[in-house]
Amino acid sequence: MTTKKKSQAQISPELKTYLDNIAAKYKPDPGALKRQIDNAEARYSRTQQFSDIPARLVVKLQSLILDGWRFCPSANSSVLSNAAMISVKLQKPEALIEEELKTLRSRVSNAYHDQLFKAMEREIDELIHEAAQDAQQKAVQQAAAEEAAMRDQLRAALGMVKA
Structure with a gap:
């Protein structure tokens, strides 16, 4: 039983070389x-815009300021208002920024590795598809050869019976 498993686990050297090339690629x-991480961090916004009717926004701003959010005076149009809505841009607290950047780095890293893995899987799937097509062609050729051999045997047998 172990020899059967060992023979199934062994792969040809040329296939191993091909798989090693794919892995290296x-x-x-x-x-x-x-x-990619630097690009994502550069696009990350350290501010957030909050919009609501004045009464609700004041309550929300009070809780946000107590949580460490700060008014962002450097932003263009930090406060926008009309008769029904007010919009305020606040700077996120440092702890939240660090947490979000850590999550962002992790997401970008996972996406990068997933992208590489999927590309490698696609190439391996193509290899498997080609191997399956080759096996199918060999099976068709072998079946045709066996059919021709059987036909010749039958002709020979029938030729012997006639004589």
Whole structure:
């Protein structure tokens, strides 16, 4: 039983080389990952806009300010208002920024590795598909050869019976 499992687990050297090439092709590049993380961090907004009717927004702003949010005077149009709505831009607290950046880095890293893994899987699936097609062609050719051999045997047997 163990010899059967060992023979099934062994792969041909050329297939191993091909799989090693695929693995090397899709090996994670720390530089590319860092660029993606840096790009995501550059697009990350450290401020957030809150809009509501004045009475509800004041209550919300009170709780946000107590939680560490700060008015953002450097932002263009920090406060916008009309008769029914007020919109205020606040700067997020440092703890929230660090937490969101940590989550963002993790998401970008996971997405990068998933992308590499899916591309590698696609290439392996193509290899499996090609191998299946080759096996099917060989089976069709073998069946045709067996059919021709059987036909020849039958002709020979019938030729012997006639004589």
